[in-house]
Amino acid sequence: MRLFSGFLLVLAVMVAGPVHGVRAQSGPVQNGDDRNSYRIEREAMVAWLAEEARLTAAATGVETISAAVLDAMRAVPRHAFVPEILRPYAYAPYPLPIHPEQNLAAPFLVALMTELAAIKPDDRIFETGTGAGYHAAIMARLGAEVFSVELIPELAGSAQAALKAQGVANAHVRQGDGYFGWREESPFDVIVIKEAIDVVPSPLLAQLAPDGRIVAPLGPSDGPQFLTVLTRRADGSLRERRYLPVRFSPLQGGERI
Numbered sequence: 660m661r662l663f664s665g666f667l668l669v670l671a672v673m674v675a676g677p678v679h680g681v682r683a684q685s686g687p688v689q690n691g692d693d694r695n696s697y698r699i700e701r702e703a704m705v706a707w708l709a710e711e712a713r714l715t716a717a718a719t720g721v722e723t724i725s726a727a728v729l730d731a732m733r734a735v736p737r738h739a740f741v742p743e744i745l746r747p748y749a750y751a752p753y754p755l756p757i758h759p760e761q762n763l764a765a766p767f768l769v770a771l772m773t774e775l776a777a778i779k780p781d782d783r784i785f786e787t788g789t790g791a792g793y794h795a796a797i798m799a800r801l802g803a804e805v806f807s808v809e810l811i812p813e814l815a816g817s818a819q820a821a822l823k824a825q826g827v828a829n830a831h832v833r834q835g836d837g838y839f840g841w842r843e844e845s846p847f848d849v850i851v852i853k854e855a856i857d858v859v860p861s862p863l864l865a866q867l868a869p870d871g872r873i874v875a876p877l878g879p880s881d882g883p884q885f886l887t888v889l890t891r892r893a894d895g896s897l898r899e900r901r902y903l904p905v906r907f908s909p910l911q912g913g914e915r916i
Contacts, residue, residue, distance in 0.1 A: 798851070
């Protein structure tokens, strides 16, 4: 998800501090200890995600977050994917800036998009906008093979390093334009687009497998957008289901880059 005002969000995070009962912990995390660090915060986040799904079911159409997705959110150390200064806030329920042009989505949005993707073990997934690499790690934890493209070179490098440090061997990152997908690794069972699109780019449609799913914020950059799941039918057409209003900045790719 692109960030319109990274500095202001950093300032807001620092002033507001952790909320929703998530306890902050300061100090650096020692190498090799990431999975045990912030354990209490991670458990609190997962409990909050389950409750948030229940409370927002009428708006989202999703009554529960599956045990598999919650287990993945519990297992992957979110703090290992954010700048060290923001690690005490990693499990709070709001987005965090990771670059002047991009942020790490709020945990509930990550969980919801993952739930809507209906990921199965051995699925092949394409993701636009790798960002910090956290969402790729969550999907990889579910047993999928993830291929993620990030436009910003320094983010692609740091995400790849973070995934390697966490021993995530089934998530692959390269720097490039996600608009065009990753053709040589297609077809994909799932495509996750983390920027707003008014139509699905034709290269991504061409790389979607039969019965494949696309999860994306669908709508114009200056108008209403909805978190949407598109499913490919047997005849190649797409079945569309909208879930909730969202606001993402537009996909910067293809001829628009």
